[in-house]
Amino acid sequence: MPAQGPDFKDLFEHLRREKGGKGAASGPSLVDQIAKWSRRALIIAAIVLVVALVVCYWWFHPALNLGSQQVWTWICGIALLAILALAVAAARSIERAPLLKKLMVLPGAVIAAFLVGLLLSQPFVPGNAERYATVLTTTDGDFATDIQQVDYADVPVIDRDSAILLGNRAMGSIPEYVSQFEIADTYSQINYRGRPVRVSPLAYADLFKWFSNRDAGVPAYVIVDMVTQEAEVVRLEQPILYSDSEPLMRNADRHVQLSYPSYMFDQKSFELDEEGNPWWVYPVQRKTIGLFGGTTIARVVLLNACTGETLDFAVEECPTWVDRAYPADLLIEQYNWSGAYQGGWLNSWLGQEGVVRTTSGTNGELGYNYLAQGEDIYLYTGVSSVTADNSNVGFILVNQRTGDSRYYALERGGATEDSAMASAEGQVQHLGYQATYPLLLNVAGQPTYFMALKDAAGLVKMYAMINVEQYQSVATGSTVEECQEGYLTMLAADGLLSEDAAADASSQREVTGVVATVAQAVVEGNSHFYVTLEDDPAGTIYDFALPELIEIVMYQPGDTIAFRCGEKIEGLATVTVSELL
Incomplete structure (x- = not known):
């Protein structure tokens, strides 16, 4: 009977190994599980993975550039999958396991290269601080000489939020657009034909509106004059086909990135050329320190929003109508x-x-x-x-x-x-x-x-x-x-x-004349009197705002009046009166 002891012990050890090695509660590892797949299952998994990567690249369209942290995320992810695949292969073949384990060093080196590149981009690395300090070269200037004296015909009197309110108001006056489109939140500030304006394209209101209108495209853009506070919905003869509201092939970002796969694009802007044609302006980044540091702008890609045509310029050669080659956030x-x-x-x-x-x-x-x-x-x-x-x-x-x-x-x-x-x-x-x-x-x-x-x-x-x-x-x-x-x-x-x-x-001048007509109106809750004068070939309309100029209520046609006002500003229908004399 004592001789049977070792047999029970061996049986116990065998059962323990069958249940997972050292502990009954532990199970086979992920690598061990995948290693048991058939060759057909592994091939199908590889095909699915490749298709998923292609679809993800098309949808997310990262820049194929080693200076892009987004593409390094993909590279490191693929490297980790490669390490997993090599581990699976090593588990399936004991003979080739030493070689496969050595091959894991390659994807590991890729991940290490990313970490080194990230480190070399930091300003505390010797020499980097001086390089960061010279990415933007700033010279001293003389304000009175460099900056032109103010011309109130060109002074923007509203900000972006006010421009959005005015744009929405103009959009509300066109019922056929309101039901299908909304104004994109772009509102780029540009100089258009010598005037400061904000412009923004219309966008499909939702996915169903896109499905109904995708063949016809986006029919207009909104332009807001920041001096006169006038907003206009500009109808286009050729509609905008490439925009942010396009989800598939005609998405502006996707179209440009796939056309220039190695370019790293910064924040784009919506601009107009001198003929009023809409363009998307894409600044192209260049990294100057390590892999990811010292960002500057090297080129500018222009996308015709109507046709999809693209033009590629060195930043110093971009057309003069382009106003925003360098994004504001980057300059700051x-x-x-x-x-x-x-x-x-x-x-x-x-x-x-x-x-x-x-x-x-x-x-x-x-x-x-x-x-x-x-x-x-x-x-x-x-x-x-x-x-x-x-x-x-x-x-x-x-x-x-x-x-x-x-x-x-x-x-x-x-x-x-x-x-x-x-x-x-x-x-x-x-x-x-x-x-x-x-x-x-x-x-x-x-x-x-x-x-x-x-x-x-x-x-x-x-x-x-x-x-x-x-x-x-x-x-x-x-x-x-x-x-x-x-x-x-x-x-x-x-x-x-x-x-x-x-x-x-002072831009003020004194005017004296005989009142020809007087009219009253309420503008944005404020009362105004509008006066014209006899023998005025220009037919100028003078604006008297209440309550500051309440004395104007005493004047009738035929009365002689004297007042102080500014010069007439192009684009404004009236001249503002500042003082009655």
Whole structure:
């Protein structure tokens, strides 16, 4: 009987191994399970995997470029699958297992290369901080010389939110469009035929509307004049076929990426050429530090939104009607690199001597605005010290087509944009108006914040001007002309401008004549009297706003009247009166 003991022990060990090795609760590994598949099952799995990868590439269309982190995600994922496949093959063939395990080093090396490339892109790597600081080259400029004197015919008086309200209102006047389309949220600011405007294409309202209208395409785009506040839905002879609202082959992003598979595209914009044809503008990124660092723009691809035609230009050769070759967010990031690392990486963390950054915006967004000069759009943002951000030490203007960057220092420092907005809102706190993000103007050689004041409905009610360096006083007015007059008077009172210079800078003129007609209307809840004068060949219509000019109610046709008003602005039907004399 004692001799049978070892047999029971061997049987127990055999049963334990059958149940999974060391413990009965543990099961076979994933590799062991896959290793038991038949060859046919493995071939089918491989085909399904390849088809899935092709479909995913078509749908997500990542750039086939080693500078793209998105494509590295795919590469590392494939490398991990390769390691799994080699492990399965090693489990199926004991003889070839040593060789297959050695081959796992190759996909492992690919993953290691990604980590090394990521490391070499960091600013703390020796030499990288200096390279980051020079991605954007900024030179010093003279504000009074470089920036043209303000022309109120070109001053945008509304922001993006107001443009959206005006665009929706214009869209609502066309019932056949409202039922099928909506306005895309693009609203790019561009210079169109010498005027600052925001443009945005229509988009299919939903997937079913796309299915019903995909053959005819998108019939129009919306353009909002930021000076006159006029919005228009522009009908196209040839419809827009390539847009964001196209889900399949005519999706604009997919069409461009598959046409240029190795290009890494940055944020696109919607623009118009001088003939009013709609284009998508795609900046092409180039990485200059490590695998992923030092992003800049090397080329620009233009996509005709109607035909699908693409044009490829070096960034310095793109057409002059293109306004946004360099995205605003990228320019802000580039300048912040130079502001942080001009003294080296260690200084950016410890001493922080001379370290500056662009000023922050509101609602968690970047703080910048746009300035129209000639044919180009310039990005504006203030610059503050990283150790004391309660005032600006200067500001920058960057040409979004060429990338030319200029820095303008403030001798005595200046107000930050958010403090200027707070000052303007405090001036009209009894009305509860909200200030838009400031626009930088050159008024009589003085850098000046200009902003609109909006009511709770988002409608512009007043305007404000604040000197960037002398920001204690605020000039407001119901019209741009009235605000300007108050601002020039304030500059003269503060000693920043002589009375003669203030008079020369004023666009106001005195008019005397005999009233021909008087008409009253209510515009956006405010009463206005519109007056024409006898013997006026131009037939100018003068706008008297109430309650500021309440005395106008006493005038009748035939009465002699004298008043002060601005010059007539092209595109505006009326001339605003600032004062009765």
